[in-house]
Structures are given as structure tokens and as C-alpha cells.
Amino acid sequence: MNMEILNEYFRTTDLCLASYLLAKDASFTGIDKDSSNRATFLFPVTGKCKQLVKEFTETKALVEPMAFFSAIKRLKHLIYL
DSSP: OOEEEETTEEEEOOHHHHHHHHHTTOOOOEEEEOTTOOEEEEEEOOHHHHHHHHHHHTTOOOOOHHHHHHHHHHHHHHHTO
């Protein structure tokens, strides 16, 4: 899982982690695409974001399935715009 905190933004290329954050109502800034079209998801670093990332990485994340599915669909749509 590729993730880092840079310039006050939490950045990850992990679609599942980004979908989890989105489904749990973390603030979402957008997507940064590099020259090879690889998507990096950007979230402002907040206490809530840090806590959700910790839950996810410790495999303690719980999320409503339809919210998670909807978040995946939304992010995929944004990737392929």
C-alpha cells in the first residue's frame, strides 16, 4: 500500500483505502495523476483522517457495504474522466 503525508495532504494510490476514507466522510481534495496516468488520491490531513487510516491499516475498519461500493464507483468515475 503506497501512502504518505506531504504538504498537509494524505496521499494514497490504494483504491480500497481511498474508498474507505470517502465512505467514512473524510474530506476529499481530489486526484493527482502522474505522466503514466497513475492516480493518487488526496485527503487533507485531519485528526479524523489519521484515525481512519490507522483503523484501516490495523484491519479494524468497519464500513457500511453500500457506502463503500458507492465510494469505489465514484472514485473510478473520477479516475477515468
